[in-house]
Amino acid sequence: MADYAEMKSRFDGLKAEGLKLNMMRGKPETKQVALSIPMLSLITQREDMVRNGVDAANYGELAGMPEARRFFADILGCREEQVFVGGNASLTLMYDTVAKAFTHGLLHSSSPWAKQEGLKFLCPVPGYDRHFRITESFGFELISVPMDEIGPDMDMVEELIKDPKVKGMWNVPKYSNPAGIIYSEETVRRIASMKPAAEDFLLMWDNAYCVHEFDGDYVEMPDILSLCEKYGNADMVFEFASTSKVTFPGAGISCFACSEANMAYMKKLLGVQMISADKMNQLRHVLFLKDKENTIAHMKKHAVIMKPKFDMVCDMLDREIAPEGIATWTRPKGGYFVCVRTKPGLAKRTVELCKEAGVAVTPAGATHPYGIDPDDSVIRIAPSFPPIDELEKAMEVFCVCLKLAAAEKNV
Template sequence: MMKYTEMTARQRQAEYDAVLADYEKQKALGLKLNMARGKPSTEQLNMVMDMCSVLVKPEDFVSDGIDSRNYGNVDGLPAAKALFADILGCKPEQCFVGGNASLQLMYDAISKAYTHGLLHSEKPWSKLEKVKWLCPAPGYDRHFKVTQTFGAELITVPMTADGPDMDRVEELIQDPAVKGMWNVPKYSNPEGVVYSDETIRRIASMKPAAPDFMLMWDNAYCIHEFEGDFVPFADILSLCAEYGNADMVYEFASTSKVTFPGAGVSVMATSEANLAYLKPIINIQTIGYDKINQLRHVKYLKNKEHTLALMQRHAAILRPKFHTVLDALDREIAPLGIGTWKRPMGGYFVSYDAMPGTAKRALALCKEAGVTMTGAGATFPYGEDPRDSNIRIAPSLPPVEELQQAIAIFCICVKLAALEKLGV
């Protein structure tokens, strides 16, 4: 195969005619395939069904003398706090265990900043003239939408192979209106970047002008390898405390891709001082989260070692799916010089960078052919990719057979979009 940019106009036209014919054949099949969201597959969900039967007798529902069926313990069962502390490497007293969604805890933390202010806030953020927020990109669309919903001005920070561009971050946090930054430090969504030790230390030692700066540390994929052994990660709470920033960090995680996404358990880990401030406020909106589900997870997952063993079983299901996508890109796209992509070792996504100016067109063609994907631009603040290039691929949900069909159509569509851009 020859690179498209090295072809003559006649060669490109012949290639376009051939690829278009393939596209029309695929479109005629009337397929309905989905690579839009990082959902666990039915096989993964079936694998953890045993968790539903760990609580049977009345005494099973009691933990540390607490009846999980009753009101109370707004910050979670002690056993659940201990489980998450074991996984994250922090202390149980730093953990607030909530419901099924870590995104809800993130939204709630930022909501409290706007309605009440944080521990070190001069006033609620809703009373401020301007709130700015740092968004490493490509990044997670739902993160960006949370802060956008509250009216914060989103500032894009470029992602590097080691994490956010820290020179840029350190420059921006000198503005007291900059109140926080999103982070996915391990297997970032969508690029699969693992923050380097140097980047993490620079983040932990930051001295923002805003005394109530929120370091939002979404450790969503902290134990989610699908290639190789488990990669240890730093306890960001201890590091921040070491640099005098104990109250700056809010770490989040959940069992969404460990057990059931719709019925998992989430955690917010932060300083004891932050929790002492936030707990009474949260306790007004809820008497407590679902402690039965918390206890169910404690009894099923047991500890970090047992949970990591479960994650290897997830990895065995995910690995061939990621290989299906990456092998197709290597085979169909790499020789043509029309795109680049990262080779993640964990997480739930493949980040594909198409020829600039072609992502929207490629995804429109995919949709016409029956393949649903995350919208172009979603990985950037306000849904606007300045290069119209980045595409997030989510291989986890479809069976391998469907995934092979979907990625074949995707490759055809990015070829067509590139050829159109080059002029045919």
């Protein structure tokens, strides 16, 4: 165990430096943003904005530019007709899907969820705070399901979905936020073949990191739509993706994908809410990213910036924390996070100490429903935004704080 006095003195020294560093959110750094600047010059005249008779600048095409639908279908391995292209945020599309279930009901709902009481939603943990907050905001009871390195505990899920009040489940199947794991083929198959008691069970499949390898080759995932279809669950799943971490985080394009029956149903509802999302930005993206192959090539440029940061974070944890035996972590090959699991009771204090020393880390608990991690042990590290020298300093602070927290508690 690290010596308290030594750690306290190192901590005080770091604190005295008056740092202001941030490892809080999965935010691409400026160099990554710059990779997509050429995209901004692709539509500058009238000829550029009309494709196959569709005017990207004018009204129309509720489900988006046909080229953009094809693009996402290529990325996700589904059919063009199953894709609805949205605006700059898949988060908004996810929120809206839940909101539609609430206000109008889904395709197989007997009544809108607003008219039903005591609804529950499954939340694999550790997970994405913004997912959990959506369902919390709509008043669902959030049920934690533990995850391991191949995905959520499916025995538990299969048991929980026998309750008809359990209306859905969040998932980040590839490079999950924050654990960085990839659901195994067997996990995905078990999910696609679930038999939930709720006739309108909503499988939220946030494929946020579908092409986001930074270490090694692209990893193929099964197309969840056809897999669900195969098991008689075609209408159970809504899949989401975006280019937020491919092009511009605040100005990318997004999509949801679902069965044709769901698409027909959702288009009827969405046609009341919108005429179409910004098709000009959709077209700009397709002109730039072209197709899956070219997008994967583009992601290699992100990888060049991302990999050294993740290596540095994990190497420092290996060097500074592993010998202490006070935490474990994943070494992900894609996504945006390193997930540190401390011995119980250390996460909050570590984050607090980091803050005191001028390093912002995602609040402990954020990875769990209601922001409460019962073991107080999960810390999400987001290495992407700071330049690598700042990140190194931030990680130095983090390791000292974690060791100091352990020494304080004598663990």
